[in-house]
Amino acid sequence: MPVGFGMTDTTGILLSSIPSVDKLLRTAEAETLIDAFGRQPVTDAVRSDLAHLRQSIAKNSGVTEKQISGDSILARVTATLESNITPSLRPVFNLTGTVLHTNLGRAPLPEEAVEAIAAVSRGASNLEYNLETGRRGDRDVHLEEKFAQLIGAEAVTIVNNNAAAVLLILNALALRKEVIVSRGELIEIGGAFRIPDIMSRAGAKLREVGTTNRTHARDFEEAISSRTALLMKVHTSNYEVQGFTAAVSETELAEIAHKNDLPFVIDLGSGTMTDLEQFGLPHEPTAQEALAAGADLVSFSGDKLLGGPQAGIIAGRADLIAKIKKNPMKRAMRCDKMTIAALETILRLYADPDRLAERIPALRLLARKRYSIKETAKRIETVLAAALGEKFEVLQQDCQSQIGSGSLPTERLDSIALVVRPTAAKGIGTALKRLATAFRRLPVPVIGRIQDDALWLDLRCLESEIEDAFSGQLKNLAIK
Numbered sequence: 001m002p003v004g005f006g007m008t009d010t011t012g013i014l015l016s017s018i019p020s021v022d023k024l025l026r027t028a029e030a031e032t033l034i035d036a037f038g039r040q041p042v043t044d045a046v047r048s049d050l051a052h053l054r055q056s057i058a059k060n061s062g063v064t065e066k067q068i069s070g071d072s073i074l075a076r077v078t079a080t081l082e083s084n085i086t087p088s089l090r091p092v093f094n095l096t097g098t099v100l101h102t103n104l105g106r107a108p109l110p111e112e113a114v115e116a117i118a119a120v121s122r123g124a125s126n127l128e129y130n131l132e133t134g135r136r137g138d139r140d141v142h143l144e145e146k147f148a149q150l151i152g153a154e155a156v157t158i159v160n161n162n163a164a165a166v167l168l169i170l171n172a173l174a175l176r177k178e179v180i181v182s183r184g185e186l187i188e189i190g191g192a193f194r195i196p197d198i199m200s201r202a203g204a205k206l207r208e209v210g211t212t213n214r215t216h217a218r219d220f221e222e223a224i225s226s227r228t229a230l231l232m233k234v235h236t237s238n239y240e241v242q243g244f245t246a247a248v249s250e251t252e253l254a255e256i257a258h259k260n261d262l263p264f265v266i267d268l269g270s271g272t273m274t275d276l277e278q279f280g281l282p283h284e285p286t287a288q289e290a291l292a293a294g295a296d297l298v299s300f301s302g303d304k305l306l307g308g309p310q311a312g313i314i315a316g317r318a319d320l321i322a323k324i325k326k327n328p329m330k331r332a333m334r335c336d337k338m339t340i341a342a343l344e345t346i347l348r349l350y351a352d353p354d355r356l357a358e359r360i361p362a363l364r365l366l367a368r369k370r371y372s373i374k375e376t377a378k379r380i381e382t383v384l385a386a387a388l389g390e391k392f393e394v395l396q397q398d399c400q401s402q403i404g405s406g407s408l409p410t411e412r413l414d415s416i417a418l419v420v421r422p423t424a425a426k427g428i429g430t431a432l433k434r435l436a437t438a439f440r441r442l443p444v445p446v447i448g449r450i451q452d453d454a455l456w457l458d459l460r461c462l463e464s465e466i467e468d469a470f471s472g473q474l475k476n477l478a479i480k
Contacts (some may be wrong), residue, residue: 003332012058018068029074037081045077045467064162071444092445093470097415097458099365100270100404102324103446106303106310107362110349113308113342120341127337134347140325142340142419146347150273153315155327159333162196165299165312166267170202172327173263173320174229178189178207182215182247185234191354195234214246220256231256233295235270235285240478254294263296263320271300271313271433273350279357279367281403282411287315296320302339306407307362308346315412334427365461366403366413373416376459380471381418384457387474388420392435395419401460413460428453 024030024046025039033042050073056063068074071117094104107116112393120127130137139314140157147156159165170179175477186195186208211217231253248256250266255412258312266402268285277283290298297320302311312333324330334344349359357363377396385394397419400412422431432450439446439455446456464468 011057011060011093013263014063014065014068015054017065018050018053019073021050024073027070027074028124029071029329033078033081034075037085041081042077042116042250046073047136047375049073049076049080051126090445092404092447093466094461095448095457097399097448097449097456097461098303098404099219099401099461099462101414101446102405104464106405107307108363108365109309110307110343110345110359111292112349113345113360116339116341120337125337125341129145130213134364136313139334139337139340142344143347145350146344147313147315148349149349150300151315152288152291152320154317155192155321156313157321157330158302158340159312159314160336160339161273161303161310162267162269162301162312164333165314166195167198167202168327168329169265169297169299169314170204171329172324173265174202174204176203176205176381178205178223178225178227179230180207180209180220180223180228181232181234182219183208183463184212184247185208185236202387204417213306216246217248217252217256220248222302224260224262226254228262230265232265232267234267239464250290250293250295250448254296258294258295263298263317264294265297266290266293268298268300270304272305273275274356274363276352276363276366278306279363281366281413288312291316301345301405305362305403306346307360310341310349311335311339319425321458351426365463368460373459376462376467377416377418377463379467380459380462383471383474384418384420387477391423391431392420392477393423395421397456398460399456400460415458415460417456417458420457421453434479438477441478442476444473446470 021043025034025043030042030046051474053063053073063258092104094101096104097430098104100106103318120159126137126141128137129135130141143158144156147158148154152259159168181195196206205227207214233250233253250264254264268290270284271290272286275283275286287298287300295316297314297316298313299314300306302308302313306313312327314321346360350356352359357367357464373398381394381396385392388394388440393420397417398419399415401415402412420435422428424431424434432453432455435455436448436450439448448455448456
């Protein structure tokens, strides 16, 4: 646009001073970027930056001569390219105080499981190929026998999470028929997924019995009819009703179901295959206990207390498992080779119960003693205080971690946090938001929690093996 038609002399000069794409791409700096990122991405980033400059100049947005220099343009292009290749899914330091944090990926995997995932991911594998017969195989075969031996089940099948397991059980065994459940067990799990909704989607009809706090054996017995497909018990893993309560035991429910030739199913939710009391943790019902009590099927998660990858395990009677595996929905819910490889490794570790707590990271973190966490706090406190400077104070504080992911909701674990408070009396809320943002922008983001006018960094999940990585990046804290 010629000067004089809505354009000032300064605007025209700035626009005419913008270097061309070709000129920028011929520089040594651009050649380095092209080697690193490829010619097309660099070219696109340069064009995008120049277009943004022209728009800003036309709007009189205060663009300076320095901003349109080749060095400035290529610096912005470099930042853009580096940002573009930064993975969206990244490792973080979980200092929230919730060990099995759903939003942060739940259970960390053992190194052996990570190596197993890498091994099968690099090339072909016998995922659905029988090496003995040379024919097509079943991907469940890699896990079924090991799971069955560990928990005492006739048969096992695996799907992609426990919600899918419950959905598949109901669709395969109770399509257009009634499922009897105690009213006090109609739970809602994370993401607003509710047991009644899952039943509806599965094509089953919910028959709720009893009251929120009290359900008796007669409630189940009186509800059974020709329309009943099965009796179901849902472990209320994400809440607890206390006080004037009554519930029907698994053994009683199994007797009622079997007397009426009906299957009895238990959804354990988080689930576990070991007695957590041996690690100083509260007891959580195990899959073995559920089957021993008479359950025909039990379902539970792989990525919570089990300490493995996301998966849903269905274990129990062979005839019911066979029917479930024939359901067309099973294919849509099946696990991939990486999940199966990780789960197979986890099962090998469970075969050695004496070393379970030290080899399964989730169990190790949950069982970690307060004195060990305090030693970590002593080492980190000085480094953190030096990185933050005088605008913040850092103090050790006793706190309580939680297990998370709906597991043992009322239980707490003694822990130690580093509590960071602004020293200024005013603007505390703003200062804490900026501080939390700065921690999230570190190379490996640090996630804590804000409470009581402070940022709390619960150190339960910061083990000695990763302390150096945490401390080493604190020099990069930039609080704006």
